[in-house]
Amino acid sequence: MGEQYVCKSFEFKDGERRIIRIGDDEIGVFRHEGEFFAYSNYCVHQGGPACEGLIIARVEERLRPDKTSMGLFFSEKDMSFACPWHGYEYDMRTGQHIADRRVRLRKYQVLQKGEDIYVVV
Amino acid sequence: MDLISDRGRRVPIEDLNTTRLLDHAAKQARDRRYEDVLIVDCDAHHYENENLSEIIPFMENEVFKQLSLSSRTKGRGHISPVGYGWQDMGGRVTRYPMRSSEKTPVEKGPKRDVELGFRWMDAMGVDYSCLFPTGMLNIGLHPQKEMEFELSWAYARWVTEKVLPESQGRMYTMLGLPFSDPEGCLRMVETFGDRKGVGGFMVTSVREKMAVYDNAYMKLYRALEERGLALAFHSGPNWNSSTFQSCNRFISAHALGFSWFSILHCTNWVVNGMGERFPKLPVIWIESGLAWIPFLMQKLDHEFMLRPSECPLLKKKPSDYMRDMFYSTQPMEIQDMQALETTFRMMNAETQLMYASDYPHWDFDLPSTIWDLPFLSDRAKHNIIGGTAARLFKLEPRNEAQRQNLIKYGNYRGSTAAPARESTPPEPAL
Ligand code: FES
Numbered sequence: 026m027g028e029q030y031v032c033k034s035f036e037f038k039d040g041e042r043r044i045i046r047i048g049d050d051e052i053g054v055f056r057h058e059g060e061f062f063a064y065s066n067y068c069v070h071q072g073g074p075a076c077e078g079l080i081i082a083r084v085e086e087r088l089r090p091d092k093t094s095m096g097l098f099f100s101e102k103d104m105s106f107a108c109p110w111h112g113y114e115y116d117m118r119t120g121q122h123i124a125d126r127r128v129r130l131r132k133y134q135v136l137q138k139g140e141d142i143y144v145v146v
Numbered sequence: 147m148d149l150i151s152d153r154g155r156r157v158p159i160e161d162l163n164t165t166r167l168l169d170h171a172a173k174q175a176r177d178r179r180y181e182d183v184l185i186v187d188c189d190a191h192h193y194e195n196e197n198l199s200e201i202i203p204f205m206e207n208e209v210f211k212q213l214s215l216s217s218r219t220k221g222r223g224h225i226s227p228v229g230y231g232w233q234d235m236g237g238r239v240t241r242y243p244m245r246s247s248e249k250t251p252v253e254k255g256p257k258r259d260v261e262l263g264f265r266w267m268d269a270m271g272v273d274y275s276c277l278f279p280t281g282m283l284n285i286g287l288h289p290q291k292e293m294e295f296e297l298s299w300a301y302a303r304w305v306t307e308k309v310l311p312e313s314q315g316r317m318y319t320m321l322g323l324p325f326s327d328p329e330g331c332l333r334m335v336e337t338f339g340d341r342k343g344v345g346g347f348m349v350t351s352v353r354e355k356m357a358v359y360d361n362a363y364m365k366l367y368r369a370l371e372e373r374g375l376a377l378a379f380h381s382g383p384n385w386n387s388s389t390f391q392s393c394n395r396f397i398s399a400h401a402l403g404f405s406w407f408s409i410l411h412c413t414n415w416v417v418n419g420m421g422e423r424f425p426k427l428p429v430i431w432i433e434s435g436l437a438w439i440p441f442l443m444q445k446l447d448h449e450f451m452l453r454p455s456e457c458p459l460l461k462k463k464p465s466d467y468m469r470d471m472f473y474s475t476q477p478m479e480i481q482d483m484q485a486l487e488t489t490f491r492m493m494n495a496e497t498q499l500m501y502a503s504d505y506p507h508w509d510f511d512l513p514s515t516i517w518d519l520p521f522l523s524d525r526a527k528h529n530i531i532g533g534t535a536a537r538l539f540k541l542e543p544r545n546e547a548q549r550q551n552l553i554k555y556g557n558y559r560g561s562t563a564a565p566a567r568e569s570t571p572p573e574p575a576l
Contacts, residue, residue, distance in 0.1 A: 034266035040157075049173070071512050072170045079159070079238050081151035100154040108158075109167065111509055116240065 028136060028143040037061075037142060041107075042076060045144065052079065052144055053135055057104055057117050063133035063144045064120040073110030080106045083114075083123060123143055147247045150235040155481075162244035164262055164506075168269035174514050175280035181527060183549035184557075185513050186535035187267070187275040189380070189432050189472045189502035192259040192309075192343030193245075194301060195281035198225070200255060200308065201364050204300035210293055226297055227287035229352075231396045233383055239508040256309040262315060266505050270512055273532065273544050276345065277305070279318045283382045286353035291326035299326040302338050310343035311419040317434040318539060320346040320378045320430075325353065328362035335369045345539040346376030346428070351407040352384045358411050367420070374539060376431040376472075381407045408434035409442055412468070416446060419459025419516075421467035428538055430472040433504060436481045440492045443468055467496045472538070475530065487521045496526040500535045511554035533557030 029047055032086055036045065041051040044066055051066035051074020051099045068075035083103035087095040114123045115130055122128035134145040147157035157384065160166070175181075184347045194201060194440050198218060202225075205211040217223040222249060230263065234242030242404045257325040257509030269277055280302055288294045302321045310317055321338055323331045333348075338344055346369060349356075370377050373408070397499065415421075415429070446464035450457060450565050480486060516522070528551055536557050543549040543558075552558035 038281050051363070067170065071514065072174060074170060077149060077160070078240050079149055079236075081236070081238065107235075109238070109240040112235045112238040 027125040027146055028048065029146050031135075031144055033140045034137060034142055035140060040080070042080065043055075044074075044076060047146055050146070052146070053106075054142070054144060055080070055117060058085065060118075060140060061135035061137070062117060062120070063135045064115070065131035065133075067091065067120070067130075068108040068113055069128055069130060070108065070113045071115075073108045073114065075108040075113065076106060078107045078109035078112075080104065080117070083116075086092060147244055149240065149243055152236070156331075159240055159244060160249040161249070163248060164241075164265035165269055167241060168266055170355040170536050171266075171512055172269040172271075174512060175269070176292065178514065178517055180513065180517075180546065181372070183271075183455045183551055184532040184536055184543050184548040185270075185272045185274075186498045186501065186539070186541060187272045187503045187505070188271075188430070188530040188535055189278060189476060190263065190266075190272075190275040190505050191280045191507060192263065193281070194279040194305075197255060197259070197304070199294070201297075201300050201304045204303040205296040207292065207296055210296045214296075217396045219575070225293070226281060228281070229284045229287075229382065229384065229386075231383060231400060233286040233381055233508050235435030235508065241506055242508070254364045256470065257302075259309055260317065261310040262312065262506075266503075267316065270505070272503065273514070273548070274316055274318065274535075274539075274541050276539075277309070277319045278348065278380060279305075279322065280507075282322055283350050283380060284352060284384075285322060286325060286350045286356070287384065289385075290325075291324065291330075295324040295327045295330040295448055298334065298487050300332070302334060306338060306341045306343060313343075315335070315343075318343045318345045318541075319378060320344070320348040323347050323349050323366075325356060328360075328366060328502075330508070331366045332369055335366065335375070335462055339373050344375070344513070346370070346378055346430075348378040348380050348432075349411075351411050352382040352403070353407070354384075354387060356411060358414050359420065364423070364501050367427055368423045371424050376428040376430055378410055378432050379408065380432045381405075404434045405438040412442060412471075413446065416467045417450075417457045417460070419457065421470055422459050422461060424446065425470075428472060430474065433476060435479050436473065436475070436489050436499075437487070439468065440489050443492055450528050465492070467566075469498060470502060472498050472534070474500050475508040475516060476502040476504045478511055478515055480515060483520070486519075489490065490526075492523070496523070496529055497534060499530045500538075501531045510574045512571050528552075528555045529557065 037056050045052050052063050053066045054063045065072050066076045074122050083100040083105050085098050085100050105114045107114045120130035120132045136143040148158050202214045214225045237243050241336045251262045252258050283518045285294050383400045385399040390399040443465035450464050501516050533555050
C-alpha cells in the first residue's frame with residue numbers, strides 16, 4: 026500500500042475531477058459536496074475511461090400516491106458520473122452502477138493531510 | 147469544451163481526440179496481441195451528412211439536385227428523413243456533442259472521415275472496416291423514390307471515388323440500395339458492383355413497407371449472386387413508426403426497432419424460399435444483436451411444422467436457412483452467458499457470425515467482446531473476429547502472423563485479392 030499525491034486541496038474545486046495515472050493504472054478522483062471520492066478509471070463494461078465523462082444528477086421518476094407518474098426529474102441529492110464510451114452511470118458516492126448495485130468500480134480511499142490530497146493505492 | 151448537465155450546469159470535458167478516448171481499447175489490443183490476428187469490422191460508420199455539399203453534386207437528376215442544393219442553402223431543411231431519438235443520452239456519450247471539437251489535419255471531407263476512421267481502427271486493432279453512412283440509414287423512409295435513388299447514387303459515387311481511395315485499402319463498403327426502385331437497384335449493382343472497395347450492397351431495413359420477396363427484385367438478387375457480392379440488411383430504429391408510437395422512452399423504440407426490422411424482413415426472406423432461389427448469395431443481417439435469432443428460429447420452425455403448405459419452396463426448416471446466412475455481432479447482448487452460448491450454438495456462430503463495432507455509434511462493441519468469451523474455441527474466435535469476413539470479402543492479411551493464423555483456421559484460401567475487383571472507369575467528371 027502506498028499513497029499517491031493528487032494535488033493541494035485548494036487547487037481542487039468542488040464539482041471537479043482529476044485523473045491520476047500510476048503505471049498502467051488510472052484513478053479518477055472527484056470532489057463532490059466537499060468530499061473526495063476515488064475510483065478505478067476502467068469501466069466494468071468494456072473497459073472505457075469510466076471517470077472521464079459527464080457528471081450529472083441522477084434522473085428520477087416521481088409517482089403520486091395513486092401510482093400515477095409525475096414525470097422525470099433530476100435528483101436533488103444523488104449525483105452520477107457516466108462512462109463516455111456507452112454511458113454506464115455510476116453513483117458518485119459509492120461507484121456502484123445506478124441500475125445494478127452489484128456492478129461497481131474499484132473504490133480507493135482518499136486521504137487529506139493538511140492541504141495535500143492523496144489516494145491510497 | 148463544456149457539456150450541458152443537469153439544470154443548465156456546465157461540465158468541462160477534454161476536447162475530443164478519438165485516439166485518446168480509445169486509449170483503453172488500444173491497451174486491450176496490445177495485451178491481447180491483436181496485431182497477430184486479422185480483425186475485420188463489418189459495420190462501422192461515418193457521418194456523411196457532414197459532407198452533403200460534396201455529395202449532392204453527384205446527383206444525376208438536375209431537378210432533384212437543384213432542389214437539394216437550394217434546400218441546403220443556409221442550413222435550411224433536411225433532404226433526407228431524420229430519425230429522432232436520444233442517441234447521445236444527454237451528452238453522457240460524449241463523442242456525439244464533442245464531435246466538432248476533434249482536430250484533424252484536414253478539417254472537412256473524405257480525408258477527415260478516413261483519418262477519424264484510422265484513429266479508432268488503430269486503437270481497437272481493427273485491420274479492415276466496412277464503412278456505412280449514418281443519416282442515410284433512414285433513406286428508406288423517404289416518400290419520393292426518385293430522391294431515394296438520387297441520394298443513394300450520389301453517395302455511392304462520392305464514397306467510392308472520394309472516400310475509399312483515401313483509405314489505403316483498409317476500408318470497404320456495401321453500398322446502400324434505393325430499394326423502393328428495383329430497376330435503380332439493378333443499375334447500382336451494374337454500375338458500382340465492380341468498383342474497388344465494394345464488397346456488396348446493403349438494404350436499409352428501416353422501412354414501413356418492403357416486400358423482399360417481390361418478383362421485381364429477382365434480377366437484383368441474381369445480379370448480386372452472379373458477381374459474388376453480398377447482400378446486407380442494416381437495421382435501425384424508427385420511433386416514428388406506427389408500431390412504436392406507444393413507446394414513451396427511446397430505449398423501448400431502440401431496443402425493439404433494431405430487432406424488429408430484422409425479424410420482419412428475415413421472416414419474409416426465409417418463408418418465401420429466397421435461400422432456395424439464391425443459394426450462393428451471401429446474406430448478412432447487420433446491427434440487430436443476436437438475441438432475436440434464437441427467438442425467430444424457434445418461432446418459425448414451430449409454425450412451419452404446422453403450416454408447411456404456406457412455404458412450399460422450403461426443403462428444410464426455416465432455422466436451417468437462417469444458419470446459411472451471416473450475422474454481425476453488435477450490439478451483442480452479453481447478459482446471460484449460457485443464453486449467449488446457446489445462441490452461438492443455434493446459429494453456427496463459428497462459421498456464420500462476424501465481428502462488428504458499429505463505431506462511433508453509442509452502443510459500439512470492442513473486439514474483446516468476442517475475444518474474451520469464455521466458451522469459444524480458438525477457431526471460433528479467429529473466424530468471428532475476422533477470418534470469416536476475410537473469406538467473404540477476400541481481404542488480405544496485413545502481416546505474416548495474420549497470414550499464418552488465417553491459414554491455421556482455414557480462412558486464407560479466399561484471401562487472394564483486394565476486397566473488391568478492379569475499379570471500373572469512373573463516371574464522367576462533375
Ligand atoms: S465501457 Fe464504460 S460504458 Fe461501456
